[in-house]
Every structure is written in C-alpha cells, then in structure tokens.
Amino acid sequence: MDLNLAGKSVIVTGAASNIGRGIALGFAGEGARIAIVDIDDVAGRKVAALAEKRGAKEAVAIRCDVTNWDDVKSMVASVESRCGQVDVLVNNVGWTIERLFMEKPREEWEREVQLNLWSTVNCTRAVLDGMVARSAGSVVSIGSDAGRMGEFREAFYAACKGGVVALSKSLARELGRKNIRFNVVCPGMTLPDSKDTISEQSLWSSDLMSQLNTPEMRERIAKAYPLRRVGRPEDIAAAVMFLASDAASFITGQTLSVSGGYTMM
Numbered sequence: 001m002d003l004n005l006a007g008k009s010v011i012v013t014g015a016a017s018n019i020g021r022g023i024a025l026g027f028a029g030e031g032a033r034i035a036i037v038d039i040d041d042v043a044g045r046k047v048a049a050l051a052e053k054r055g056a057k058e059a060v061a062i063r064c065d066v067t068n069w070d071d072v073k074s075m076v077a078s079v080e081s082r083c084g085q086v087d088v089l090v091n092n093v094g095w096t097i098e099r100l101f102m103e104k105p106r107e108e109w110e111r112e113v114q115l116n117l118w119s120t121v122n123c124t125r126a127v128l129d130g131m132v133a134r135s136a137g138s139v140v141s142i143g144s145d146a147g148r149m150g151e152f153r154e155a156f157y158a159a160c161k162g163g164v165v166a167l168s169k170s171l172a173r174e175l176g177r178k179n180i181r182f183n184v185v186c187p188g189m190t191l192p193d194s195k196d197t198i199s200e201q202s203l204w205s206s207d208l209m210s211q212l213n214t215p216e217m218r219e220r221i222a223k224a225y226p227l228r229r230v231g232r233p234e235d236i237a238a239a240v241m242f243l244a245s246d247a248a249s250f251i252t253g254q255t256l257s258v259s260g261g262y263t264m265m
C-alpha cells in the first residue's frame with residue numbers, strides 16, 4: 001500500500017527519543033519532510049541527520065518547549081514558512097513517573113498535566129488555523145492504554161491520556177466537515193533498546209523508570225501481553241503513519257491500541 005506520504009510536511013513532537021524518534025524515522029523512510037520538535041535539540045539534530053539518511057525529503061530539528069504557547073506558535077510558523085503548510089501533526093510528547101496516587105507529590109501531577117495534556121492542546125491549536133484554511137490535515141496523538149482502562153501507579157497520567165482521547169474525539173466531531181482527522185494511538189510498554197536512542201530528558205532516563213528496562217523486567221512484562229513481547233518504536237510508527245495517511249481518509253475519532261493484545265477494546 002502506498003501511503004502517499006512523500007513530500008508531506010510532518011511535525012513530530014518529542015522526536016529526539018524512543019517512540020517519537022521511531023515515528024520520525026518511519027516518516028523519513030516514506031520521503032516526508034519532517035520537523036523533529038523537542039526540548040533537547042542536540043539529540044534532535046542527531047535524529048534529523050539519521051532521518052535524512054533514511055530518505056526524508058527534508059529533516060529539521062527545532063527546539064521548542066511544547067508546554068509554552070509562544071514557543072509552539074513560533075515553531076509552527078517556522079515549519080509553515082519552510083514547507084508552506086503542516087499536513088500532519090504527531091503529538092508524541094508525554095511523561096510520567098510511576099507512583100501510587102497517594103504518594104505522588106503535587107509537582108508531578110502538574111508536570112503530567114503540562115506534558116501530556118497542555119502539550120497536545122497547544123500543538124493541536126497552533127496547526128489548526130492552517131489546516132482549516134486548506135480544509136485538510138491529520139492529527140495523531142499518542143495516548144496510553146492507561147487512559148483507556150486505568151492503571152495501577154498511573155492514576156494521574158491515565159487521567160491526562162484519557163483527556164487526550166476525549167479531546168481528539170471532540171475535535172473529530174467539530175472539524176470533520178473541514179476534512180481534518182484526529183486519531184489516537186496507545187502504545188504498550190515500548191522500551192528503548194539502548195541509551196543511544198533516548199534523549200537526556202527521556203522519561204527512561206530517571207532511575208525509577210529505568211528499573212523497568214532490565215532483561216528480567218522485559219521478560220516479566222512480555223508475559224502480560226498475548227503476543228509475548230514488549231513494543232518497539234517501529235510498531236507504533238506503523239500505526240501512526242497509516243492513520244496520518246490518505247489510506248485512513250475515512251477514519252477519525254478512533255483510538256488504536258498497539259500493545260500486543262494487552263487491551264482489547
């Protein structure tokens with residue numbers, strides 16, 4: 001199937017690390033023009049160089065704090081002036097640290113709302129003027145199965161990711177008549193293979209989260225998945241690229257779990 005993504009202008013947020021990196025490299029392989037948006041532009045530039053090698057028509061790393069509205073507006077303006085338009089936005093930035101709700105300090109709730117919900121609202125709103133004017137566009141946001149079914153030690157994160165799903169469905173209803181589609185992909189546990197594929201600010205850099213990424217833990221986690229393995233960034237990228245593409249032109253407001261059968265909803 002030709003996804004017809006060659007030459008399309010694509011923004012991927014959080015593209016310097018793990019899943020976002022895999023998504024950016026996936027679009028690169030299809031010949032898209034990619035903006036690798038991340039707060040860590042050193043790691044972002046490395047991904048941009050690799051994306052060009054993988055076949056991107058153009059790959060540029062843009063430093064942007066997606067929780068900051070002014071930063072987001074100038075990032076989108078810079079992509080529009082370079083590429084003429086934004087065809088696809090992938091809202092991938094997200095963050096959590098697993099802890100029981102009763103033990104979670106307020107700073108962590110606030111960081112989770114900023115990085116999971118405000119980041120998605122800011123970037124989505126900023127690309128919509130152009131998409132509405134052209135009556136075309138696709139927004140794919142990265143959710144989590146936690147937001148679909150709730151998860152132990154992830155109550156606040158689950159609430160934010162549930163918000164991402166509800167936002168996407170509501171916008172799908174409001175803007176379907178403008179031919180703008182909104183879908184959500186929920187990854188299962190997708191662990192980085194090595195330190196070379198994560199950025200300094202990656203959630204996998206924290207001591208607590210990196211404890212989940214040992215060979216023993218991988219094996220234990222895989223047992224909870226019918227397909228008996230953890231996710232790879234390429235698994236998520238394939239679903240995102242399909243939903244972003246014209247091949248999915250009649251699909252909107254949907255939430256797709258890419259989690260080895262962990263959730264079946």
Ligand SMILES: NC(=O)c1ccc[n+]([C@@H]2O[C@H](COP(=O)([O-])OP(=O)(O)OC[C@H]3O[C@@H](n4cnc5c(N)ncnc54)[C@H](O)[C@@H]3O)[C@@H](O)[C@H]2O)c1
Pocket residue numbers: 013014015016017018019020037038039040064065066067092093094095096115142143144145186187188189190191198199200201202203204
């Ligand atoms: N990895 C998993 O197992 C898993 C499972 C379910 C859902 N998810 C979701 O997938 C997405 C990606 O996860 P990941 O594991 O690749 O995360 P990651 O932490 O490795 O990568 C996130 C990237 O976002 C960047 N970033 C952080 N704050 C930013 C800001 N304010 N502005 C711009 N960029 C910023 C970081 O520098 C990093 O490069 C997240 O939304 C996460 O919630 C991940």
